[in-house]
Amino acid sequence: MIILDNDAETSPDHGSVPAERSIEQLFDSGFILLDKAPGPSSHQVSAWARDMMGLEKLGHGGTLDPFATGLLPLLAGKAMRLTGRILTHDKSYLAVLKIGKEFDRAEVEEKMAMLTGKVYNVPPEISAVRVQVRTRHIARFEILDFDGTTMLTHIECEAGTYVRTMARDLGLLLDTPVELKELRRPTSGEFTLQQAITMQQLADAYWLWKDKDDSSAILRILHPVEDMLSNVPQIMIKDGAAAALSHGAPLLRPGIISIPEDLGVGSEVLLVTMKGEAVALANLVQPSKVIPEMTQGEVAKPNCVLMKEDTYPRSWKKQ
DSSP, X not given: OEESXXXXXXXXXXXXXXXXXXXXXXXXXXXXXXEEOSSSOHHHHHHHHHHHHTOSOEXXXXXXXXXXXXXXXXXXXXXXXGHHHHHTSOEEEEEEEEESSOOOHHHHHHHHHTTSEEEEOOOOTTSSSOOOOOEEEEEEEEEXXXXXXXXXXXXXXXXXXXXXXXXXXXXXXXXXXXXXXXXXXXXXXXXXXXXXXXXXXXXXXXXHHHHHOOOHHHHHHOEEGGGGOTTSOEEEEOHHHHHHHTTTOOEEGGGEEEEOSSOOTTOEXXXXXXXXXXXXXXXXXXXXXXXXXXXSSEEEEEEEEOSOTTXXXXXXXXX
């Protein structure tokens, strides 16, 4: 990390440390990790949660079929601007497959190995996605338990992979039907089911807050948007720069406090305040190695503003 200003300070009167945000602030830009039950679609679940909590905006990141269960991120307010990023996370699944006749485990594993790496993965006919030939990377497709006809499998794959298609293709290789009986998603990107809650737990936490003035549960459930971006290189900026960036302005050299080394032009970075607040995702227009030598000029252009306008006071005059 290159430190460019050791004397910068942040105002205690504006902004807030992400971990200390109010429930209302988290609803404005935060997310919930839900363990979806079988039955409803991902869209229905997010609509129920939105209506229950009286939110204007609540979307989901990563569709699960109605019969499937597991991790489903729900994004509130400005966090919905990161939906595309969540949708591209690698996923993992636990799938129960039923084979049409009895097989030796080694033979099944041999065919499963043919469905790893870069493979064709055409959406099934029941999918809402337009059927077209596309490829997906399957990092792992392995048996966890097997009784000759029914097996529990573990899959690690690129986003947008259809497990039902993998079952169908395995059946073609084995020359017998293979049916997907159960499907559960334990991870999405860096998030896991250990962090997730059920819809009933969400309803209980919201009721405790609204009816009993007990916010402890809902605060454990709501996560700040910054937790979704922990793997993005960060540039720390001054309060004045945060104010300008929240209005869509580019990041100028005088607004930087510190910047990572060895980032090239076009690199995506997260612009954060001294309190750790996400201001915007941006792309560098200068390599980080030349920025310490600059005294003025543009350093990065935001591609996704996350901070509410005027969280920090403007340091420029309105025209």
